[in-house]
Amino acid sequence: MKTRSIPTIIGAAIIATTAGGFVAVAAYGADNGNTKAAASLSAVPNSERNVNPMVTPAADTTTPLPEGETIAKGSDCFSCHAIDQKIVGPSFVDVAGKFAGQSGAESTLVDAVKKGHVGTWGNVPMPAHPELSDAKIKEIVSWILTLKKPQAAAATTGGKKFTYTVKGKTVSTSFPIFQAGTDKVTPDVFRGYELFNSYCFRCHGADADGGSYAPNLRNSLNNGMSESTFLSIAMTGVKSKGMPSWAGFFTPHQIRAIYEYTDARAVAVVGQGTPKH
Ligand code: HEC
């Protein structure tokens, strides 16, 4: 049975009421051979998988998209790729830059997406996509090959640091924790709090405090885990150790919000409980 779309995420969906009183829906369970549950879940379209009313993804824009982009959005591609930014895999603009105009580029890339690939861009593997027809993959790949780097290389917002003082110590993050001029956290940090306490808390502990099943992610970040490693592990999972893959379930924006919340907790700027928002 081919249920690649979210093979490692879900064995079950558990509904629990948290101390805060809101209903949290946690989907978890590594690839434990529970193909029945996986099969019934894979029958649910991506758009309907985020069942927690508090954490439904933001609505898409209404501008009509190229066919290939639409198919990619309906699959798991954007969990790991963005158009102009490396996430877990290379940006699609970089893929186009490397392959466009090369003979056989399209069939090479169709093959890579279909069967999975590793080694061209690093040592993180891309999973296979047996559930997508060749025609659909071709449509996505030919769209990717049309992409161009944005003219002005304004791409790097990177490098910017936000500093905070906690108990006399200065800490910094790569994103703002608070809305300018207030003590309210940004919508992203708050969204990250909601998502963490809906989907990650069961193994990693409520409010990222650590649990008995999985590493304390505040320690991971304080011990030097980079943002990109955090995002890669969260999207790819560590199947053999029971860490689910969240590719196809979360958008990069949602995983980044979870990263921001966890990092804000790691540097102790945000405390336990519901952050002011
Ligand atoms: C779990 C993360 C993940 C998902 C999901 C994913 N990719 Fe990838 N993708 C990667 C990684 C990592 C690489 C780099 C592989 C390598 O180094 O060869 C990659 C590479 C690629 C490449 C370049 C291949 C090459 O030979 O250089 C293309 C094209 C691509 N992905 C398209 C897609 C499309 C289309 C989808 C959705 C149908 C998709 N990816 C889904 C992680 C992912």
Ligand code: HEC
């Ligand atoms: C079913 C339990 C479970 C759930 C749910 C879960 N994880 Fe994990 N996670 C694990 C386990 C177990 C590990 C350790 C894997 C290993 O030993 O390599 C882990 C490792 C990680 C790591 C690497 C930490 C390190 O120090 O190596 C990150 C990052 C991570 N998880 C993020 C998340 C995020 C984000 C979520 C929620 C979206 C999440 N996890 C949900 C079980 C889980």
